[in-house]
Amino acid sequence: MGVVLLAAGGSSRLGHPKQLVVHQGQTLVRRAAEAALCLGGPVVVVLGAHKEAIASELTGLPVRTVAHSDWALGPGGSLAAGLAAMLATTDAPAAEAVLVMLCDQLRVDAAHLAALVAMWRSTGAPVVASEYDGTRGVPALFARSVFAELESLSPEQGARKVIAREPSRVATVLLPGGSEDVDTPLDLARLK
Template identity: 70%
Template sequence: MKAGIVLLAAGGSSRLGRPKQLLLHQGKTLVRRAAETAIAAECGPVVVVLGAHREAVAAELTGLPVHLVEHADWAAGPGGSLVAGVRALTETSSVDAVLIMLCDQLRVDSAHLTSLVDTWKRTGSAVVASSYDGTRGVPALFSRAVLPELEALTPEQGARGVIARDSSRVAEVGLPGGGEDVDTVADLARLR
């Protein structure tokens, strides 16, 4: 059973006012840090979805074994980027599950991603979601059976609706502080 990773890095960072993917955290940009985390999990192929600031974000990934996918309509919402990433991954490799992650969740490490995959392999659950702050969210793994639901997302939707659709098919892996992401400069300073 093989899982691939889709790293969503297409957003325009409207609340921040500058590309959050390019913010430095412990000497690395958020997008490079997230891509290296995905690679270190040794799950399978890694697809990075680019949109806003495409060239600058792509430059941060130079030398990494990732497949870059451009999503021109990134401004319509996260669902379109998610669909573009899932399709790119499933069309270029044979995977049994897709793990979706964001570049601005600083509490996510490779051990957590590996734990999501291991939980899926152990339980056979259709969805394995991170749990934090009383909710379930990303990073989350979706088995091949659930991929049509992801591919049917509209641009304004995200993966959370697919996770919430049927709680009986979801396994959880705790991620303390997982809800802490970077939307402002103050967030980055607080999470150092």
């Protein structure tokens, strides 16, 4: 099982790269990558805007970075690029599942990611999503049986489209405060 960490966005509403915002002594991108690495599988970080600065925050971590030139078209293309890169790594060509996550969800930690994997192992559900604020979203784990759906997302669509497609196949893990992210200056002020 591998992880695709989406860190390609331009942070237009924030005005500077949210991936580089420092929270609890670490940038958001490094914090998310370290949580992903706790799962023990390959981790692919998809970069786009500000790719050099964000990549430098991952120095020393055993992650693979992938630059996605069409990042501005939306998350679907970034997700597909990350999945392709993950499947191309020597330790993940036959991956049974992929966990998709963002770098700016403040309540996501290694324990939550492990809970998603444990739910998948215990239920065999094709999709295991985080549940927060009345919705199902990422981080979410997708079994190999739905990889084709992830690969066929249009650029403007995100993983939530696959999660919502067939609700009966989705298991969930509660993520209290899961909607807390860093998109605007107000969100950033709340962190401090």
